[in-house]
Amino acid sequence: MNSIDKLTELFAQFPGIGPRQAKRFVYYLLYRNNGFSNELTQAIKDLNKEIMQCEGCFRHFANPPAGGGHAAKLCRVCADPHRDNSMLMVVPRDIDLEAVEKSGSYKGQYFVLGGSLPILEKEPEKRIRSKELEVRIKKGLKDGLKEVVLAMNANSEGENTADYIKEILKPLGLEISILGRGLSTGAELEYADPETLRNAFLHRTK
Numbered sequence: 001m002n003s004i005d006k007l008t009e010l011f012a013q014f015p016g017i018g019p020r021q022a023k024r025f026v027y028y029l030l031y032r033n034n035g036f037s038n039e040l041t042q043a044i045k046d047l048n049k050e051i052m053q054c055e056g057c058f059r060h061f062a063n064p065p066a067g068g069g070h071a072a073k074l075c076r077v078c079a080d081p082h083r084d085n086s087m088l089m090v091v092p093r094d095i096d097l098e099a100v101e102k103s104g105s106y107k108g109q110y111f112v113l114g115g116s117l118p119i120l121e122k123e124p125e126k127r128i129r130s131k132e133l134e135v136r137i138k139k140g141l142k143d144g145l146k147e148v149v150l151a152m153n154a155n156s157e158g159e160n161t162a163d164y165i166k167e168i169l170k171p172l173g174l175e176i177s178i179l180g181r182g183l184s185t186g187a188e189l190e191y192a193d194p195e196t197l198r199n200a201f202l203h204r205t206k
């Protein structure tokens with residue numbers, strides 16, 4: 001395989017990028033000067049070096065934070081002593097956590113599942129962090145956790161994921177609520193505006 005095909009194949013693995021678009025990226029790199037390729041290569045290397053995964057919510061964050069400071073194991077949200085430990089919001093991806101955080105309507109803790117479950121998924125625990133979620137919730141129960149808010153995308157995968165998690169959480173005797181009313185069918189959290197997210201949270205169903 002030549003390097004054009006190789007790089008095309010890699011770009012095509014990005015979400016939402018098809019082979020034709022991937023090839024356009026490659027030709028764009030060839031069209032730009034070497035400086036751009038070098039900057040891109042360096043940025044990817046830095047990403048792997050500087051970005052940590054939070055031990056609390058599993059999101060990725062820059063470490064050490066801009067402006068110096070010690071290496072942290074927890075992200076800014078998880079390390080904040082003023083957050084409400086009685087609530088844990090479960091979101092599919094980092095970007096969803098950021099969207100909810102930006103809406104400013106939620107002050108509890110988060111857990112990032114790492115994806116969602118397609119219907120009839122045979123190995124759910126390999127697709128999402130369901131085991132880690134159980135561990136996180138059992139730990140949370142000791143810190144006053146009372147409610148788990150399932151914030152899934154408003155599509156069939158999101159519903160399927162919520163059903164799966166509800167089953168796991170059933171024996172733990174927690175209140176489980178669903179973020180959803182106010183999110184139109186098919187809506188992804190990532191693209192919901194702050195006002196919609198705020199309403200979806202305030203009108204979550206229990």
Ligand SMILES: [Zn+2]
Pocket residue numbers: 054055056057058059074075076077078079
């Ligand atoms: Zn965190």
